[in-house]
Amino acid sequence: MNKHEIQVTVDIVVFTIHQHRLNVLLIQRGIPPFKGQYALPGGFVLANETLEAAAFRELHEETGTENVYLEQLFTFGDPKRDPRGRVVTVAFYALVPSDQSPLIAGTDAAAAGWFTVDELPPVAFDHLKIIDYAVNRLRNKLEYTTVGFELLPKKFTLTALQVLHEAILGRALDKRNFRRKILALGLVKATKEMEATGRKPARLYSFRNAK
């Protein structure tokens, strides 16, 4: 064994929107250390997979989610961050659409749950720091990219998109300015369908690049 070998893990901050709030997925640990505490989904990187593949695999194994948007965040390597030894973790964040988010399969449902980002339980390791980092990244990215669409179903109302932005940014936005800006960006197109859930029916839109 080479003295330079270190254990490498991935940890994933999975976001979704629930009840107009930004939520993070946490899993209750069944084994020490931090047994019983909540932690981010994640695990060891295997010998022949990329970091991204490891993140997708862990996410699938622990939560059943698939085809999510995934992006590398930052790598945390404090020598004392894991009491078991030297573990460097590559953190990712993932976005899952709100219409798919309740499905937590492949794991004991009692042991996993969504938590709004400003009411988190105690979390294991340095995972709180990782979550904070991810929330900040998500907020920044929202300002200059289209990441937000990843959190919505294929068809959505402009109000739903606005609620999503407000949930991530943590502040209210002006309805008229928001709609004008989104439509001006040209990333979204009106469908012929309406959503009849509220009082007055709302037009459904879709993201232009289904990618």
Add this chain to the structure above:
Amino acid sequence: MNKHEIQVTVDIVVFTIHQHRLNVLLIQRGIPPFKGQYALPGGFVLANETLEAAAFRELHEETGTENVYLEQLFTFGDPKRDPRGRVVTVAFYALVPSDQSPLIAGTDAAAAGWFTVDELPPVAFDHLKIIDYAVNRLRNKLEYTTVGFELLPKKFTLTALQVLHEAILGRALDKRNFRRKILALGLVKATKEMEATGRKPARLYSFRNAK
């Protein structure tokens, strides 16, 4: 030995400005693989140091530089990126002021050198990808932060600051607009000194937060 153990390295993209161009520091490899080719300074993370400390240490050992601005970039973990085995590298970038940059100590001067970013020699491993990533990050950061000052001596002319921005962005900027914007940001203050090198003496400025 645990099957999950992987070698972890750091690699550092060291930037400076030379002759109005953005330059990167490369070191010629003395041993295989890629013997004789240029590569980024870097090396293994030791058991009891943080990733950042490893980057500072390697930088000091290989180039003699100290007190540089250092920021984590991205982690590259393709299983095939290093022919010797599984090596995950955490990439950083560093900024060294132009008045300190010629000092390459602690290494054979013939084996290290500055290269302008658009005239790079062949580089080892996936280091070209890392350099590209770093250049993009630096360009983006310049738009909304003050990283640029890290590349200048303590006192500098506004023209020097403009040349720096132009070197990083790779395009010319309007002199009047640039000066207005920089002064409006209030990050810089005029000193009483002048630089007499050109024809008409130029006022020297200093960065407001000496930090």
Add this chain to the structure above:
DNA sequence: CCAAAAGTGTTAGGAGTACACCCATGG
């Protein structure tokens, strides 16, 4: 007819961009 959410325009201020000439100095 009432409650609830959808939808829609105008105005004012600030930021960015384009553009050309005079000034101070050393040789």
Add this chain to the structure above:
DNA sequence: CCATGGGTGTACTCCTAACACTTTTGG
């Protein structure tokens, strides 16, 4: 006196932000 780089202002455009009422539907 001339070559060189230092230094300065104005006008236009575009983006952002503030702000309130009408419409459509279900009950």
